[in-house]
Amino acid sequence: MINLALADDETLFLETLSFMLNRNAHFNVLFTATNGQEMIDQLNDCVVMPDVIITDLKMPVLNGIEATKKIHKDFPGLKVIALSSYDTDVFISNMLGVGAVSYLVKNSKPEEVYKTIKEVHEKGFYYNEKLLAILHENSQNQNFKKSALDKKLISDREKEVLELICKQHTTKEIADLLFISTRTVDRHRDSLLDKTDSRNVAGLVAFAIQNSLINLK
Known part of the structure; x- marks a missing residue:
């Protein structure tokens, strides 16, 4: 079973996602948070650590980008999947750049969510065709160092x-x-x-x- 932690400031979406994942026999949601700082605080108090974290980008107090940076500094073994309503190259590049190992949009089908979590847990990351294309585009950008x-x-x-x-x-x-x-x-x-x-x-x-x-x- 894959232990999860979720962070999103939209309460209805957060509860729906948690319910959907807990109904799947492969997943167990350990806890949820409504912002990045709350996620960090709960990680600091954890007895059982999550295998995978799914975090929204835009949240109050501490957003997903800053939370991911802090998680990678303080909990380097944790895998973070970015979650957002924004399916744009800039948002995706920013999250991959700070250490997210995959990226999901909120209108993804449940099957895609399940697959992404399993791939990340088993292989350490999951880049679909869109994410790979963005990485390739970055490599062709003359401003990319x-x-x-x-x-x-x-x-x-x-x-x-x-x-x-x-x-x-x-x-x-x-x-x-x-x-x-x-x-x-x-x-x-x-x-x-x-x-x-x-x-x-x-x-x-x-x-x-x-x-x-x-x-x-």
Whole structure:
């Protein structure tokens, strides 16, 4: 079962989402919050931590962007899915930029919500076609500052692992495809995170796409 925490200042939407998720046998909503600060406060008091957080962008007191920044600083292992009524590139780019591992719009179908949560829990992130397109567009933007990373620092095996991570394969799937152990996959992933100075797998994928380290075609 995947433990969840939800934050949204629209009470009716929050209660409806919580009810919908709790009715699914795969999910358990531990608690809800009506703003980012309330979410942070509850995380600080948690006995059982959520596996995934779903947070709205526009909230009073502390909005979703600032809350996500603080969560990644104070609770680096938690995965944050952004949730918003705004399906625009700017909002999406901002949330991915501060560490959100996926993005949902409020008119998403329940099946898409379920899939996103499961993918994030299992793989650490979930980028659908729209999110991937935005990352590619950012990489083509002349104002986007790319890293000065020397690509030679990444070994051929690490590049193979990186490409499979970006194609959203699980650790077990990568191990099977490359005929290596899951522990070896973990070691290569940790090395890539360190070399690219990425905070999580989602950040690693964004870095790889934006710096043309891999080809997803």
